[in-house]
Amino acid sequence: MPKVDRRILKSQEAIKKAVTELMTEKRFDDITIQDIADRANVNRGTIYLHYVDKYDLLDKMIEEHMNNLRDLCHSAADMTFQEGNYIWFEYFEHHHLFFSTMLESKGAHYFRSRFLELVIQEYSPEVDTTEGENKGLSKEIVLQFFASAIVGTVEWWFKNGMQVPTNVIAEQTGIFLDRNLE
Incomplete structure (x- = not known):
């Protein structure tokens, strides 16, 4: 895997942080x-080097977090739900x-549905409706x-x-x- 220049990573992180902060304001x-460029202290061209537009930026941010959560699920496969939940x-x-x-x-509907879809995918192998407490129930429900x-x-x-x-x-x-x- 090619090594990514730290300056590129630093710019991308600043851009992501800027858009997240701006979303708390408007x-x-x-x-x-x-707005994103000003907040991230980068040129507009820098944003366009990495993203097609602000929607592409947001999609990539969402996808990154969904992938990170999926990876955490897979790394916690041998743990109890309590241990996995903590991660x-x-x-x-x-x-x-x-x-x-x-x-x-x-605009949370799209993100919430992606998050819900991820949780369903990751918990699907854990749900058994052939025996135990959930016997006879619809797996989808x-x-x-x-x-x-x-x-x-x-x-x-x-x-x-987060109290x-x-x-x-x-x-x-x-x-x-x-x-x-279980």
């Missing part, structure tokens, strides 16, 4: 490339500005229920200023999942 549709909630805490902005913004609960819990956590410590919310949601999905 609607995404009202943000211009010039996810640590990630949410570390990237709280992005997630809280995306879940609270007016079980997945939709738990994925909606997880996404809703993350939204609630951000909206309430519940990361380890507590991860442990308690993990216990609930352990009880119902």
